[in-house]
Amino acid sequence: MQYAAVKDVLAGQYSAGETVTVRGWVRTRRDSKAGISFVNVHDGSCFDAIQAVVPSDLDNYSSEVQKLTTGCSVAVTGTVAASAGQGQDFELQASSVHVYGWVEDPDTYPMAPKRHSMEYLREFAHLRPRTNVAGAVTRVRHCLAQAVHRFFHQHGYYWISTPIITTSDAEGAGELFRVSTLDMQNLPKDDKGQVDYSQDFFGKEAFLTVSGQLNVEAFASSLSKVYTFGPTFRAENSNTSRHLAEFWMIEPEVAFADLNDVAKLAEDMLKFVFKAVLDERADDMAFFAERIDKQAISRLQHVIDNDFVHMDYTDAIEVLQNCGKQFDYPVAWGVDLQSEHERYLAEEHVGAPVILKNYPRDIKAFYMRQNDDGKTVAAMDVLAPGIGEIIGGSAREERLDLLDKRLREMDLPAEEYSWYRDLRRYGSVPHAGFGLGFERLVAYVTGMTNIRDVIPYPRSPKNADF
Amino acid sequence: MQYAAVKDVLAGQYSAGETVTVRGWVRTRRDSKAGISFVNVHDGSCFDAIQAVVPSDLDNYSSEVQKLTTGCSVAVTGTVAASAGQGQDFELQASSVHVYGWVEDPDTYPMAPKRHSMEYLREFAHLRPRTNVAGAVTRVRHCLAQAVHRFFHQHGYYWISTPIITTSDAEGAGELFRVSTLDMQNLPKDDKGQVDYSQDFFGKEAFLTVSGQLNVEAFASSLSKVYTFGPTFRAENSNTSRHLAEFWMIEPEVAFADLNDVAKLAEDMLKFVFKAVLDERADDMAFFAERIDKQAISRLQHVIDNDFVHMDYTDAIEVLQNCGKQFDYPVAWGVDLQSEHERYLAEEHVGAPVILKNYPRDIKAFYMRQNDDGKTVAAMDVLAPGIGEIIGGSAREERLDLLDKRLREMDLPAEEYSWYRDLRRYGSVPHAGFGLGFERLVAYVTGMTNIRDVIPYPRSPKNADF
Numbered sequence: 001m002q003y004a005a006v007k008d009v010l011a012g013q014y015s016a017g018e019t020v021t022v023r024g025w026v027r028t029r030r031d032s033k034a035g036i037s038f039v040n041v042h043d044g045s046c047f048d049a050i051q052a053v054v055p056s057d058l059d060n061y062s063s064e065v066q067k068l069t070t071g072c073s074v075a076v077t078g079t080v081a082a083s084a085g086q087g088q089d090f091e092l093q094a095s096s097v098h099v100y101g102w103v104e105d106p107d108t109y110p111m112a113p114k115r116h117s118m119e120y121l122r123e124f125a126h127l128r129p130r131t132n133v134a135g136a137v138t139r140v141r142h143c144l145a146q147a148v149h150r151f152f153h154q155h156g157y158y159w160i161s162t163p164i165i166t167t168s169d170a171e172g173a174g175e176l177f178r179v180s181t182l183d184m185q186n187l188p189k190d191d192k193g194q195v196d197y198s199q200d201f202f203g204k205e206a207f208l209t210v211s212g213q214l215n216v217e218a219f220a221s222s223l224s225k226v227y228t229f230g231p232t233f234r235a236e237n238s239n240t241s242r243h244l245a246e247f248w249m250i251e252p253e254v255a256f257a258d259l260n261d262v263a264k265l266a267e268d269m270l271k272f273v274f275k276a277v278l279d280e281r282a283d284d285m286a287f288f289a290e291r292i293d294k295q296a297i298s299r300l301q302h303v304i305d306n307d308f309v310h311m312d313y314t315d316a317i318e319v320l321q322n323c324g325k326q327f328d329y330p331v332a333w334g335v336d337l338q339s340e341h342e343r344y345l346a347e348e349h350v351g352a353p354v355i356l357k358n359y360p361r362d363i364k365a366f367y368m369r370q371n372d373d374g375k376t377v378a379a380m381d382v383l384a385p386g387i388g389e390i391i392g393g394s395a396r397e398e399r400l401d402l403l404d405k406r407l408r409e410m411d412l413p414a415e416e417y418s419w420y421r422d423l424r425r426y427g428s429v430p431h432a433g434f435g436l437g438f439e440r441l442v443a444y445v446t447g448m449t450n451i452r453d454v455i456p457y458p459r460s461p462k463n464a465d466f
Numbered sequence: 467m468q469y470a471a472v473k474d475v476l477a478g479q480y481s482a483g484e485t486v487t488v489r490g491w492v493r494t495r496r497d498s499k500a501g502i503s504f505v506n507v508h509d510g511s512c513f514d515a516i517q518a519v520v521p522s523d524l525d526n527y528s529s530e531v532q533k534l535t536t537g538c539s540v541a542v543t544g545t546v547a548a549s550a551g552q553g554q555d556f557e558l559q560a561s562s563v564h565v566y567g568w569v570e571d572p573d574t575y576p577m578a579p580k581r582h583s584m585e586y587l588r589e590f591a592h593l594r595p596r597t598n599v600a601g602a603v604t605r606v607r608h609c610l611a612q613a614v615h616r617f618f619h620q621h622g623y624y625w626i627s628t629p630i631i632t633t634s635d636a637e638g639a640g641e642l643f644r645v646s647t648l649d650m651q652n653l654p655k656d657d658k659g660q661v662d663y664s665q666d667f668f669g670k671e672a673f674l675t676v677s678g679q680l681n682v683e684a685f686a687s688s689l690s691k692v693y694t695f696g697p698t699f700r701a702e703n704s705n706t707s708r709h710l711a712e713f714w715m716i717e718p719e720v721a722f723a724d725l726n727d728v729a730k731l732a733e734d735m736l737k738f739v740f741k742a743v744l745d746e747r748a749d750d751m752a753f754f755a756e757r758i759d760k761q762a763i764s765r766l767q768h769v770i771d772n773d774f775v776h777m778d779y780t781d782a783i784e785v786l787q788n789c790g791k792q793f794d795y796p797v798a799w800g801v802d803l804q805s806e807h808e809r810y811l812a813e814e815h816v817g818a819p820v821i822l823k824n825y826p827r828d829i830k831a832f833y834m835r836q837n838d839d840g841k842t843v844a845a846m847d848v849l850a851p852g853i854g855e856i857i858g859g860s861a862r863e864e865r866l867d868l869l870d871k872r873l874r875e876m877d878l879p880a881e882e883y884s885w886y887r888d889l890r891r892y893g894s895v896p897h898a899g900f901g902l903g904f905e906r907l908v909a910y911v912t913g914m915t916n917i918r919d920v921i922p923y924p925r926s927p928k929n930a931d932f
């Protein structure tokens with residue numbers, strides 16, 4: 001038995017006349033008056049299903065083949081043949097159909113072949129990968145992840161798995177999930193009636209990480225070029241189409257690099273992974289362009305073809321103030337830009353991705369490198385047309401005295417950061433990095449508007465099912 | 467300024483006479499009587515440092531160069547030259563040395579150049595990547611991770627990120643970390659005085675995952691060939707050299723596959739990644755063979771060169787009972803094998819990796835496929851000489867009636883597994899998969915004896931520092 005993936009048969013990797021067996025799930029079945037059935041079999045290896053032409057003289061034709069419905073699992077053995085129909089070059093002339101599993105009740109099968117809303121599909125996260133849209137998202141997501149790893153590997157970066165559970169709060173901000181094994185019905189308390197975390201698993205209060213950046217800086221301070229790619233968490237009660245409680249993040253960190261170096265790295269990386277998707281997942285991207293977002297392909301091609309425009313935050317404020325457009329949120333030097341501002345800059349003012357640099361110090365994190373003007377830090381955001389901020393990064397403050405001053409000003413406890421300060425006490429180097437939310441990248445590439453539809457099992461307030 | 471990675475200079479990618487700048491950290495400095503200094507600069511791009519020959523006529527020779535100590539960060543510009551010394555083909559004839567950062571007090575620098583114990587290094591997880599051993603582990607770890615992704619990608623598998631936070635307990639076993647945002651000082655209680663998790667972030671009691679297997683089975687039931695590679699957790703109070711509270715796991719899951727198919731997949735994957743390490747990290751592996759474990763290279767080569775031996779659990783019990791060896795734990799049909807048994811089989815009886823198959827049903831998880839004998843399940847363990855069990859896998863029970871029977875026998879609530887049961891109600895297919903603990907793989911490859919030394923920031927009872 002020669003088992004073949006549907007993608008290989010459709011790609012012509014088997015000659016006409018060769019006998020192969022494909023295994024997968026029935027997408028559709030149509031019986032012709034001439035006494036044959038057309039059964040489309042999908043195995044997830046590519047976007048398309050393959051058409052099997054099943055003659056009525058098979059032993060199980062009336063007992064099984066004619067009872068096949070969407071979702072049934074089958075093995076079809078047949079000879080590869082040039083397809084007369086439209087759309088595909090090859091089909092199978094079936095000589096046997098084996099049924100592995102039936103659909104219990106086709107009428108109530110949750111993935112029955114009709115239009116389902118994205119909200120409905122989310123209720124069936126375990127079955128939605130059987131749909132065109134969730135299957136295509138999964139393959140594109142895989143392609144992007146592989147391309148990210150390949151990009152960094154080819155450029156001499158080492159992957160670092162920073163910790164998920166941590167007793168330190170990376171940015172002194174953000175709401176955290178607590179990780180504990182304490183008996184909640186009988187919490188141990190200390191003399192003062194406070195919960196006694198010394199009896200907890202880690203001997204301290206512990207949380208899920210919000211970023212691997214501080215941890216990975218230690219590796220940049222020894223291996224020079226490193227990156228993380230792992231899950232991060234936010235316990236924010238944000239029920240929006242852009243927020244997840246659990247999401248994956250990519251965080252390169254580069255020793256001896258300044259802000260412009262990592263701005264270039266961000267541009268190179270985005271172009272590399274977009275090109276990979278267009279090259280490797282043309283089938284799925286054609287689907288997204290047809291059904292989800294007309295710009296899905298052209299948007300990526302536009303990013304690939306154009307240089308990113310660098311702009312100072314201060315200049316951007318001026319542009320926004322003088323553009324004559326009415327924004328919901330007022331613009332003044334010192335404010336954090338809103339999505340409407342970011343999208344105006346990228347979409348209308350520039351018409352290409354914009355790298356905004358040198359933000360006011362007071363709206364940014366303690367670790368960002370202070371510029372000589374005393375007002376700004378070497379931070380950047382990459383703003384992409386159609387989505388706004390997709391990457392945030394900065395040079396890191398490598399000068400111990402300036403870092404300590406900032407910790408004091410922001411009322412952060414220096415002792416909590418003693419190991420981070422060590423990196424500045426021993427052979428400190430200029431370094432910079434950025435963070436890219438992986439799901440925002442997948443959403444941007446596919447045109448999917450809700451981030452819960454681009455991760456296998458989304459976690460959000462009141463939902464960690466499956 | 468032409469910046470060069472040390473690995474590229476040492477590999478001869480620059481011609482003798484070319485001027486380059488390398489940036490990194492000083493490993494050693496030696497001053498000759500002839501008035502020149504030899505400064506070894508390491509940038510983490512490979513195992514070796516490059517030797518810079520620094521003449522005394524540089525402006526900052528006495529003010530800075532002669533004060534360089536281990537750990538100082540520098541940029542050295544110079545011409546590439548054939549090296550007269552032993553060990554390396556190239557060195558740098560320095561024309562300038564720029565110092566980025568000093569070591570605050572070389573006498574108390576925790577990574578001062580002397581022998582440090584592994585236990586000591588663990589206390590400095592943020593600085594230990596600067597040592598030979600931790601740097602080599604990091605590069606090999608990266609190489610293995612890349613090779614795993616590459617192997618599955620090339621074989622048509624899609625990467626699935628299964629959830630980290632979950633409200634279901636994958637195996638009905640194992641101690642769990644709770645994830646919560648409830649105010650521990652003021653826990654909400656229900657009428658019966660029980661903690662009211664409906665007020666918690668996810669509206670239910672939630673935990674960190676112990677395995678992505680059940681979740682990824684849903685994707686195998688639609689995309690056919692998939693794998694996970696992500697963090698998993700065990701809240702076991704095990705302070706051993708083989709256990710971590712947080713570790714990474716690789717879990718392929720294959721539709722239409724049986725136990726022998728995934729046994730072959732495991733063998734192919736291990737051989738592929740071992741070969742990648744020997745090809746790509748010869749420098750680091752030479753270090754491990756020299757300093758950590760003499761067999762580090764030959765062990766991998768031996769696995770690559772030999773077929774894995776398949777053996778039934780029942781036959782293995784007979785072998786162990788008749789081998790004349792005295793074991794600490796008695797051997798009888800039905801017992802779970804101990805490390806001493808596994809190592810005897812792999813190291814002494816076979817002398818190659820062994821795949822043990824068809825274990826007694828009663829010592830295995832509910833989801834494993836029941837064999838026709840009524841006593842065993844289609845489970846396997848891959849036992850490797852020198853470490854014992856490295857992979858565990860099974861065919862999954864795809865027959866709903868048999869799965870339900872097993873859930874009842876093991877007193878597991880069917881309603882908790884309703885989505886998992888759905889996969890059997892709608893187009894069920896035979897499928898199988900396995901799990902590989904990534905840190906055990908890294909430990910096996912490097913010969914490192916404590917698993918805490920092969921992950922950047924180990925988490926164990928009473929320790930989640932950094």
